[in-house]
Amino acid sequence: MSAPRRFSLAGKLALALALWSAAWMLLAGWLGQRFAEHGSLLALVLAAALIVATLAFSRRLLRPVLSLFRALSGTVSSYRDNDFSFGIVWRGNDELGDLVAAHNALGAALREQRLGLVQRELLLDTMVQNTPVAMLLVAPGGAIVFANLGARRLLNDGRKLEGHALANVLQSAPEALAEAVARPGDGLFAIRNESGDDADSDDVYHLARKRFSLNGRSHELLLLRQLTSELRRQEVQTWKKVIRVISHELNNSLAPIASLAHSGAELIRREQYQRIEAIFATIEERARHLEGFINGYARFAKLPTPRLELLAWPQFVERLHLHAQFSLEGELPLTPLRADAAQLEQALLNLIKNAHESGSDPSLVQLRVREAPRGFRIEVLDRGHGMSETVLANALVPFYSTKRSGTGLGLALAREIAEAHGGSISLSNRPDGGLSVALTLPW
Template identity: 45%
Template sequence: MSLRALLLLWAALSSLIAALLAIGLPRLLPGYSEWSTTAQLLTLVLVLLPLMLLLVYRLSRPLRQGLAALEAGILNFADGDFSTTLPPRGSPETRTLAEQYNAMAIKLRQERFTLHQRELILDKVLQNSPMLVLLTDARGRIVLANRETEQFFGQTGLEGQNLSELLAPYDNHTRALFDATTDGLYPLHSDQQADTYYLVQGQFHLHGQPHRLILARQLTRELARQEAAAWKKVIRVISHELNNSLAPISSMSHSGRALLPEQSDPRLHRVFSAIEERCQSLNRFIQGYATFAKLPTPQPQLVSWHAFIEGLRAQYPFVLQGDLPALSGWFDASQLERAMVNLLKNAHESGSDADAITLSVETLESGVSLRVSDRGQGMSQATLNQALIPFYSTKRQGTGLGLALCREIAEAHGGQMQLQNRPDGGVSVSLWLPEGLASEAAGAAEKLKRG
């Protein structure tokens, strides 16, 4: 029954009851007709009012029940509970309200589920992002920090810590990165290497409170890759031009020697021989640079660490430190051998005693580390910073491509290379291959066992 019909019914029943009371009271109350008009009306109202209230209470019961249910549902909404639905009963108005409430509850429930799924996806992305993600509140306390940020600071559970207190033990470069107010590139220096980070930050309001979001992405490897690509392009252009000049020079020299008479001056033969020898030497020089410029994609395979190490030892002696990994390696043996031979050659040319040159292969949680150490003269800070740049060399006959090629091979395998001076003299160079290669090696070894 609609509210309008309810009011009409209440008015009709009220009129009917009033008429019946007006007729019945004189019979029920002796002398009622002799009462004054005021007394009669007052008696009629006193008798009629409870009946009207009872009638209103009984007729409005479905409406009250519907409104009470709707009030309870709205209180559930205020508490964030969207699981309750209302039975559509009572007057058409209350049924319409209940249906609209139920539709809104279903929509809010679906939106909350979608929002929860999006939060899970966003958290998964943030936690596995290679960027440093840090969210702080107005007091500088950390609200959110992903795994990369925890690895950067070397500790877990950063939420709730004060960022300023967390940065107190770090150097000025690290504090400048997180305290910066403008986006851009920021260098970080350590004993092992210099890294470059790109900082992006923003101010946001969450729950009415200001928050600061910090995103920092390490660009060291990307910049090194772009730098190597630029050098490769330069080498290819130079090699192309030199080859175009060397080929006709060598051909003309050969033709000139053939045209010389038998009784010609021997000095002319020596001239042509010198030209051909220099052409061959320059060609070998160009081929060495072409090796860096055209390094093929690694073709990893199972490699026995014992056989690999013994192959290196046959070329340059060294002292093996620690035990070799139990599992076979998974890498391009020819490329990694070339890199390790370059490192061992540099160690022997550093002035170190052969007995002081060591090599270790260590299995880490994140991968495998191959480290070559010597007790030579070490490197100055300027040399250490530029040692991996192509064409840079402190040797008189050096090409400046040895360490650059080693880094290129390591990064082609998904790893990285680090140089550092040892505290008591000498240099330590490490090649790190990522965990994925170790897991692939284990999987390949398991397949071989199964046959």
């Protein structure tokens, strides 16, 4: 089927004006011949009639175009109000038809985008409303402007919170929750579960907050996530690992002790006393190893709060030299350190012991102390075998060890001590071989 014939808008107007002019010229010629004696009056009458007729003809000719412009103006107003349901019909195959087609195509595109946006908004709202994380959006004045279903259930028995003041809502909330919201920053808190009386019935939550600008005003987003089930799963896994490690260590010590005791009894029965002393020495060694293993667990589980005091670096490092072999790299800082001497000494002795067990030459085990921007950086360096990426990722986890006789508590205890002082610990392989363990402690 052939395409409809196209007429340009300029061609239509030119044709209409030409026909109109020709018609008036013919009419003027005919009237001039008919009424020649009234030439002047006839010219005036024709001029007036021409003006009136031309205005009427122009209005009739432009009426569809003006209607089209009004329709375009109306649809643009509808688009501005997010209503894209209107379309325009123009039967002419000209430039105005192209304009209408482009306009309708724009409306269709906006309609599709609007539909997609609405669907995404519905999906996002469904996800936000049904997420297990309680979400609150608070305006600058403290008014709640948004709360999902989790927040409503946690704070208002499932009823709406929008429009309420956060301070008023927290008055009826659990005390631990109100205190966590009042404190700056993120944090953990526990709410007593009314279904139980012991500590295991507490529900643990994590509070995260984020400030951002919305419509030129600062808002705060509060996220409350329940961690009870995750923590309990981790607790069970940790206890299983503890039991496996303790069982392994107990078997490694008690099995040889039982075997040696049986051998000693047999030697006594046969009155062969020359090997009894060696058997008792081995039993003592295994018993002391077991005692050290149990004491290590006890120290890790019962780490007391640090008793901070000012420590002069020369005297502190001199005491370390009495218990471990290492060399000092660089000068010691003049600024004293505020720390618990016994705990910090224990942490560094564990790190130095690990350095000696890494396969490093004992003379290459070094201690380096430097002043950092907000405290001190204490490094224990060795030239041993270093650690693989997997070991580096798990080395600070309690009970993780790659040694046959290791408890997995040395680095974990050092981390606990560092964090109890407000610091941190990090491990990294050295470029030329070996390991660097760094304690960062505040002033």
